[in-house]
Amino acid sequence: MSEAAETATSSFIAACVEIVGAQHVLTEAHDTAPYLTDWRRRYTGAACAVLTPANAEEVAALVRTAVEHRVALVPQGGNTGLAGGATPDASGTQAVLSVKRLNRIRDVDPHNNTITVEAGVVLAEIQARAREAGRLFPLSLAAEGSCTIGGNLATNAGGTGVLRYGNTRELCLGLEVVTPQGEIWSGLRGLRKDNTGYDLRDVFIGAEGTLGIITAAVMKLHPLPAARVTALAALASPHAALHFLALAQRFAGPLLTGFELMSDFCLQLVNRHFPPMRYPFESRHAQVVLLELSDSESEEHARGLFERLMETALQDGLVEDAVVAESLAQSQAFWNLREHIPLAQAEEGLNIKHDIAVPISRIGTFIEETDAAIAGAAPGARMVTFGHLGDGNLHYNVQAPEGVDAKAFLAQYQSPINRLVYDSVHRHHGSISAEHGLGQLKVDDAAHYKSEVEVRLMRALKHALDPLNLMNPGKVVRFNP
Amino acid sequence: MSEAAETATSSFIAACVEIVGAQHVLTEAHDTAPYLTDWRRRYTGAACAVLTPANAEEVAALVRTAVEHRVALVPQGGNTGLAGGATPDASGTQAVLSVKRLNRIRDVDPHNNTITVEAGVVLAEIQARAREAGRLFPLSLAAEGSCTIGGNLATNAGGTGVLRYGNTRELCLGLEVVTPQGEIWSGLRGLRKDNTGYDLRDVFIGAEGTLGIITAAVMKLHPLPAARVTALAALASPHAALHFLALAQRFAGPLLTGFELMSDFCLQLVNRHFPPMRYPFESRHAQVVLLELSDSESEEHARGLFERLMETALQDGLVEDAVVAESLAQSQAFWNLREHIPLAQAEEGLNIKHDIAVPISRIGTFIEETDAAIAGAAPGARMVTFGHLGDGNLHYNVQAPEGVDAKAFLAQYQSPINRLVYDSVHRHHGSISAEHGLGQLKVDDAAHYKSEVEVRLMRALKHALDPLNLMNPGKVVRFNP
Numbered sequence: 001m002s003e004a005a006e007t008a009t010s011s012f013i014a015a016c017v018e019i020v021g022a023q024h025v026l027t028e029a030h031d032t033a034p035y036l037t038d039w040r041r042r043y044t045g046a047a048c049a050v051l052t053p054a055n056a057e058e059v060a061a062l063v064r065t066a067v068e069h070r071v072a073l074v075p076q077g078g079n080t081g082l083a084g085g086a087t088p089d090a091s092g093t094q095a096v097l098s099v100k101r102l103n104r105i106r107d108v109d110p111h112n113n114t115i116t117v118e119a120g121v122v123l124a125e126i127q128a129r130a131r132e133a134g135r136l137f138p139l140s141l142a143a144e145g146s147c148t149i150g151g152n153l154a155t156n157a158g159g160t161g162v163l164r165y166g167n168t169r170e171l172c173l174g175l176e177v178v179t180p181q182g183e184i185w186s187g188l189r190g191l192r193k194d195n196t197g198y199d200l201r202d203v204f205i206g207a208e209g210t211l212g213i214i215t216a217a218v219m220k221l222h223p224l225p226a227a228r229v230t231a232l233a234a235l236a237s238p239h240a241a242l243h244f245l246a247l248a249q250r251f252a253g254p255l256l257t258g259f260e261l262m263s264d265f266c267l268q269l270v271n272r273h274f275p276p277m278r279y280p281f282e283s284r285h286a287q288v289v290l291l292e293l294s295d296s297e298s299e300e301h302a303r304g305l306f307e308r309l310m311e312t313a314l315q316d317g318l319v320e321d322a323v324v325a326e327s328l329a330q331s332q333a334f335w336n337l338r339e340h341i342p343l344a345q346a347e348e349g350l351n352i353k354h355d356i357a358v359p360i361s362r363i364g365t366f367i368e369e370t371d372a373a374i375a376g377a378a379p380g381a382r383m384v385t386f387g388h389l390g391d392g393n394l395h396y397n398v399q400a401p402e403g404v405d406a407k408a409f410l411a412q413y414q415s416p417i418n419r420l421v422y423d424s425v426h427r428h429h430g431s432i433s434a435e436h437g438l439g440q441l442k443v444d445d446a447a448h449y450k451s452e453v454e455v456r457l458m459r460a461l462k463h464a465l466d467p468l469n470l471m472n473p474g475k476v477v478r479f480n481p
Numbered sequence: 482m483s484e485a486a487e488t489a490t491s492s493f494i495a496a497c498v499e500i501v502g503a504q505h506v507l508t509e510a511h512d513t514a515p516y517l518t519d520w521r522r523r524y525t526g527a528a529c530a531v532l533t534p535a536n537a538e539e540v541a542a543l544v545r546t547a548v549e550h551r552v553a554l555v556p557q558g559g560n561t562g563l564a565g566g567a568t569p570d571a572s573g574t575q576a577v578l579s580v581k582r583l584n585r586i587r588d589v590d591p592h593n594n595t596i597t598v599e600a601g602v603v604l605a606e607i608q609a610r611a612r613e614a615g616r617l618f619p620l621s622l623a624a625e626g627s628c629t630i631g632g633n634l635a636t637n638a639g640g641t642g643v644l645r646y647g648n649t650r651e652l653c654l655g656l657e658v659v660t661p662q663g664e665i666w667s668g669l670r671g672l673r674k675d676n677t678g679y680d681l682r683d684v685f686i687g688a689e690g691t692l693g694i695i696t697a698a699v700m701k702l703h704p705l706p707a708a709r710v711t712a713l714a715a716l717a718s719p720h721a722a723l724h725f726l727a728l729a730q731r732f733a734g735p736l737l738t739g740f741e742l743m744s745d746f747c748l749q750l751v752n753r754h755f756p757p758m759r760y761p762f763e764s765r766h767a768q769v770v771l772l773e774l775s776d777s778e779s780e781e782h783a784r785g786l787f788e789r790l791m792e793t794a795l796q797d798g799l800v801e802d803a804v805v806a807e808s809l810a811q812s813q814a815f816w817n818l819r820e821h822i823p824l825a826q827a828e829e830g831l832n833i834k835h836d837i838a839v840p841i842s843r844i845g846t847f848i849e850e851t852d853a854a855i856a857g858a859a860p861g862a863r864m865v866t867f868g869h870l871g872d873g874n875l876h877y878n879v880q881a882p883e884g885v886d887a888k889a890f891l892a893q894y895q896s897p898i899n900r901l902v903y904d905s906v907h908r909h910h911g912s913i914s915a916e917h918g919l920g921q922l923k924v925d926d927a928a929h930y931k932s933e934v935e936v937r938l939m940r941a942l943k944h945a946l947d948p949l950n951l952m953n954p955g956k957v958v959r960f961n962p
Contacts (some may be wrong), residue, residue, distance in 0.1 A: 111723055111842035112873070113730075134731075152798070156676050167674060185934045192872040193648060194912035195687055196919055196927045197957055198939045202683035206676055223730040239579040242592055249594075249704040250615075253777030254645070254735035288858070292913050297786075298732030305778075359671040361592035365682060391673040431675035438677055446677045453666045457946070458679045464945030465938070476678055 004092065009048045012068035019061045026050040035096045038087045039080045039143075043440065045088035047074070050096040053268055055118075055213040056176055056184050062071065062097060063213065066184030072470045073097045075209035077120065077151030080143035082355070083439025085208045085475050094473075099150045104217055108133050113221040114173060114190040119150025119214050126219065135221035136314070138165035138257075142339070146153065149212050154330055158435030163390035164257040164294070165222065167435070169205045174218035177204050180211070180466040190218045203461065208437055211465045219340040225294035229302040230258070230331040234285035234321040239364035241289055244318045248291060251309040253304070258292030259390030266341045266386045271349035274340050277333075283320050289389070290338050292331075311427040333376075341386050345397060349406035351384065352398040352414050354421050359391040360432035367394075370424040374398060377420055378413045393434040396421060422449065438476050447478065486574065490529045493550040497532055500542045505582070507531040516577045519568045520561045520624075524921065526569035528555070531577040534597075537657055537665050537696040544694065545663030553951045554578045556690035558601065558632030561624035563836070564920025566636065566689045566956050567960075575954075580631045583696055589614050594702040595654060595671040600695050607700065616702035619646035623820065631695050637687035638829035639696025639916030645702065645738040645775070646914070650686045655699035658685050661692070661947035671699045684942065689918050690953040692946045696957050706775035710783040711739070711812040713801040714791065715766035720845035722770055722870055725799045729772060732790040736783070739773030741819050741873030747867045751821045755827040761800050770870070771819050773812075778924055781955075822867050826878060830887035832865065833879040833895050835902050840874040841910035848875075851905040855879060858901055859894045874915040877902060889925060903930065928959065 016025045026032050027049050037044045048071065053059045072094040076086040088094040098443050102118035105126070109115070110133045117126055123144040130137035139152060141159035151157070153167045153175070165171065174189035177200075187201060204212055233240050241244045241261055248256050264286055270277050280288070295302035306324045313319035322361040325331040345351055358366045367385060374381050380401030398417055401410035426449050438446050447455055458477045462469070469481045497506045507513050508530050518525045529552065533743070534540045547554050557567040559695045559807040569575040583599035590596070597873055598607055604625040611618035620633060622640035632638075633649045634656070646652065655670035658681075668682060685693055716722050729737050745767055751758050760771070776783035787805045794800035806812040826832055839847045848866060855862055863881030868875040879898055881890035903913045907930050919927050928936055939958045943950070950962045 109840065109842050111727060112840040114840070155707070156680075158674050158676075162673060164649075170647075179934065179938070183934045185938060186932060187935065189910060189912070189916070191910075191912050192643060192841075193639050193836045193838045193869075193874045193915035195639075195916055196912055196914045196923070197687075197931070197935075198692075198942050199637075199650070199683045199687055200935065200938055200942075203942070206678075206680055211679075223734050225734060236519075246592060251777060253704050253706060253775070255777070296732060296736070357672045357674045359590065359593040359595070360623045360673075361590050393674045429670060429672075431670070431672050431677055433677045434672070434674035435676055442677070448483045449900070450678070451667060452666045453660065454668065454678075454681065457660070457666060457681055461679050461681075461684070461942070464941045 008069060009093070012065065012071050013049050015065045015069070016049060019065065020051060020053050020058050024052045026052070033099060035076060035079060036087065038084045039268055040082060043084040045089040046090055046092035047088045047094055047096045050098060052098045052101050053193035054101045056178060059097065059178045059213055059215055060182045060184050063178050063180065066095065066470055067182060067468065070468065070470070071095055072473050074472050075099065075154065075213045077148030077154070078122065078143065078146045080147040081151060081155060081439060082436040083433070083441040085439030086151070087436055087440070089474060090375065097213065099148065099215065105129055106216065114218050115221055116188060117149050118214065118216045120148050123147050123149060123152060129315055130221050131224065134224055136224045137219065137221055138439060139168055139171055147466045148215060149219070153205050153214050153217055154208050157256055157439035158388070158391070158393065160258060160388070162388060163259055164254055169202060171220045172201065172205060172217055173220055175201050175204055175214055178213045178215055180468070180471045183211060188216060188218050197315050199455060206437070208439065208476050210462065210476045211471060223296065225296055227295045227299035227302050228292060228331065229295065229299055229306060229325055230290060230292045230334040231306045231310065231322060231324040232280050232334055233289045233291065233319045234281050234315065235287045235319055237286055237364065238367050241287055242360065243365055244289065244313055245390060247313055247318065248309055252293055252305055255293045255295055255305070256291065257294040258290060260290040260387065261339050261389040262288045262290065262338060262386045263383070265382060266384055267337065269344040269348055270340045270383065272338060273344040277340060278335055279321055280337070285320050286351060290334055342386070345384050345399065348399055350410055351406070352410060352417055354396045355424045355434050356421065356432060357391065357393045357434035358425060358428040362428045363389060363392060364393070366424060366428050370396070370421060370466045373420050373424065374417060377416060380404065381413070397426055440475055443474065443476060443478060485600060489550060490574070491811060492554050493546065494530050496546045496550070497530060497543060501534050501539050501701035501833050502533060502548065503752045507533070507534045516557060516560065516579060517568065519561060519565045524565040524568040525575035527571055528569045528575055528577045531579060533579045535582045537659060540578065540659045540694055540696055541663045541665050544659050544661065547576065547951055548663060548949065549612050550578055550868050551949065551951070553954050555953050556580065556635065556694045558629030558635070559603065559624065559627045561628040562632060562636060562920060563917040564914070564922040566918055566920030567632070570955060578694065580629065580696065586610055587697065590671065591616055593671050594741040595699050595921055596702055597669060597697065597699045598630050599697045604628050604633060606629060611702050612705065615705055616698065617705045618702055620649055620652055630698060630700070634686050634695050634698055635689050636918040639869070639874065640874070641739060641869070643869060644740055645735055650683060653682065653686060653698055654701055656682050656685055656695055657697035659694045659696055660948070661952045668699060669699050676873045687918070689920060689956045689957050691943060692952060704777065706777055708776045708783050709773060710776065710780055710806055711771060711773045711786065712791065712803060712805040713761050713789045713815055714770045714772065714794065714800045716768045716770060716800055718845065719848050721799055722768055723842065723845055725770065725794055726871060728799065729790055732772055736774045736776055736786070737772065738775040739771060741771040741868065742870040743771065743819060743822065743867045744864070746863060747822045747865055748818065750825040750829055750865065751818060754825040755821050758821060761804055761818070766801050771815055809908065822865070826865050826880065829880055831891055832887070833891060833898055835877040836915050836917045837877055837902065837906045837911055837913060838872065838874045838915035839906060839909040843909045844870060844873060844875070847905060847909050849878055851877070851902060854901050854905065855898060856899060861885065921956055924955065924957060924959060
């Protein structure tokens with residue numbers, strides 16, 4: 001950094017100290033380190049400071065100060081993002097603004113089925129507070145013990161409840177946002193219907209902090225189901241799983257809250273690295289689907305429904321075998337199988353991850369075509385394909401061939417395999433980032449696949465709201481003020 | 482119009498004729514008249530032409546021509562809007578662009594649960610095509626026989642299915658839009674998950690054609706329920722209805738698809754003007770709620786669920802009386818009661834309408850307080866209060882006192898009563914336009930109640946996308962380029 005730049009930075013830091021106090025402006029390396037590397041340790045940045053304001057007013061004052069000093073801000077929640085969206089660049093000129101201390105639950109309104117939370121509240125705490133009020137907050141994902149609702153909103157997080165309850169976007173009714181000018185927009189409405197102008201809420205959701213900083217939100221609650229029951233079904237192919245999904249939706253309608261696909265190799269990996277987890281069928285099958293019913297009546301009712309469904313599916317030849325959980329413990333064990341796939345994959349070694357979506361009707365064809373292309377390009381590569389089939393969202397991951405050095409494999413194949421997978425996704429009118437966002441990881445890939453018109457519209461929004469490009473620059477869309 | 486203006490207009494019209502052919506550029510008064518007055522006959526405008534393009538390419542070419550000639554465009558669907566959003570101003574310089582001829586259903590994909598439709602397709606046709614494919618398209622409202630999906634999207638229409646399925650916004654996965662620069666944005670994605678940048682879709686939905694013209698959309702389908710059953714419950718107050726709603730949601734979860742409140746006076750009006758429609762209970766009650774269950778199992782299952790719910794609610798003293806429909810005909814008869822309220826109100830004479838929403842938990846208090854204020858301001862005024870209680874959305878209408886001339890009453894009281902109702906809505910953090918949009922009717926009221934920050938953000942969006950203010954100017958937000 002030049003001397004002039006250093007002077008400018010110290011004057012910015014001094015102004016921040018005025019606003020939040022010295023103990024909330026971190027500048028020492030051992031204090032700032034946890035904020036500068038992303039969850040998957042793929043990116044490490046630098047920052048002139050890490051700011052930890054306590055409320056929206058302090059956030060607004062910090063933003064105004066950043067504007068005055070032309071310092072770029074990188075908002076951060078639980079720092080559990082998977083696309084480097086909350087990690088600053090390497091310049092050391094940016095400041096991280098952590099919302100961790102905005103951690104109050106402002107209101108729970110069971111009759112309105114809403115909860116009003118600040119951006120730094122941890123997801124699991126919202127789930128717990130909803131449950132205490134006899135309600136369900138259905139957003140659920142692996143990082144729920146440490147991710148914050150602000151980050152969930154900024155990345156429009158998905159998770160395991162999307163089939164029935166939608167993404168984070170669909171669970172949000174209102175927002176409070178600090179604009180890039182350092183004003184507070186109070187849009188904390190708890191309304192199911194409000195057609196009084198442009199949908200500002202959805203502009204900020206999923207924008208990864210590049211258009212402003214979300215400081216609080218009104219989130220939807222749902223009735224707490226009386227019972228949740230899971231089942232596993234063994235099938236011959238993803239195509240069969242599609243037909244089975246349609247049948248399950250006809251039988252169960254909105255009670256079907258989970259429909260997760262796992263290829264046989266996924267379960268082999270789980271079995272290899274977590275041997276206590278047994279394969280749930282007597283003989284092996286190409287695909288296993290995990291289904292979940294959330295029933296407002298009773299466990300028996302859900303189990304009865306599952307039994308009728310499985311009987312029909314077995315008779316129709318859609319399903320080769322099936323098992324309905326007999327207890328809560330068994331239901332949990334089925335979910336454990338699913339949740340251990342990424343862990344087993346990590347144990348197996350470095351791998352190439354893709355978080356993609358295609359129209360549900362194209363999933364079978366997408367897998368066939370893309371598997372074949374990868375087999376041609378990288379012989380012996382092992383496909384770890386699993387995910388939220390009911391949402392058209394696959395974690396379509398690639399593991400090095402058995403016995404091959406994973407690091408060497410990735411060095412050679414990561415780029416060409418990414419291109420091949422994304423090209424295939426694009427041909428099938430899909431998304432190269434279904435639930436993880438773009439961050440810095442996919443910002444250029446997204447621009448590559450989007451039309452010029454779309455990129456221009458995105459830049460027009462960015463320019464309209466953040467003309468100085470001080471809000472998380474370099475993420476989501478590249479933009480020169 | 483000045484001579485110069487007239488020359489400019491003729492040159493615009495000549496260019497339009499080049500694009501769509503003379504028969505699709507209407508300029509004769511008897512041809513244009515149906516496009517120039519709104520559904521409720523509150524607004525009549527003028528237009529230099531009514532344009533009826535056949536596809537998105539023609540719409541784009543017309544927009545480019547309009548930009549070149551600086552002619553403002555007023556997009557129009559079925560012309561059934563309730564806020565004058567599709568009616569041009571009186572200047573005669575604007576052109577109406579009707580999407581009626583964009584009326585193809587491009588694709589039905591039952592496995593993806595989507596239907597791809599052009600903006601001019603009539604809502605009822607989408608419902609029918611979904612049903613043919615064994616699916617449900619749940620958007621349903623009074624004008625469904627003539628409104629178009631383009632208009633539903635532009636106004637984010639609500640209707641009777643919102644409790645379970647959401648507004649039009651929640652039913653849309655992707656859009657094709659002609660931008661104010663006359664480019665086509667192809668965002669026709671049929672994905673449940675796509676986090677690859679800003680949510681352009683939701684920017685255009687609900688913008689009433691002020692940010693661009695929607696030409697096609699991918700809409701969500703749902704499984705077709707096996708049965709729909711309705712029931713009526715008699716209650717003492719809106720407060721009781723709130724508690725009953727929570728109970729019904731606990732019993733039925735997502736199977737509860739309708740929860741409509743009707744005050745006793747609403748049903749008296751229906752009875753007075755449509756005598757064959759009988760009051761459904763032996764004695765009179767202050768409030769009646771219509772409930773609907775959409776059941777994936779069977780009619781019997783739904784009826785059993787209703788019976789258990791009503792038994793509990795009667796025991797708890799929440800409900801004073803209840804009747805569950807015994808047949809499809811009786812289910813329909815219950816809905817007919819509800820649907821005849823606006824018709825009966827029209828028969829009773831001119832009245833003041835409000836389409837408002839408040840947090841569901843505040844509905845009882847809102848009604849009490851606002852009723853009292855109106856009784857004070859306009860003694861004898863009769864409240865016609867009904868609507869989608871499950872969505873917090875009331876049609877909170879005011880009829881002149883019995884025997885008083887309605888026209889004179891409106892002349893004196895419409896403005897002060899509107900102010901009083903909107904002030905009360907504002908105090909309860911509600912919306913002055915829950916499902917009808919702003920159009921020209923409420924554009925200034927909305928600006929009055931919104932914060933300066935919000936109005937500025939709306940103007941920033943408008944300026945970013947339509948800097949010349951040629952897209953439906955004067956609607957939603959006032960803006961000077």
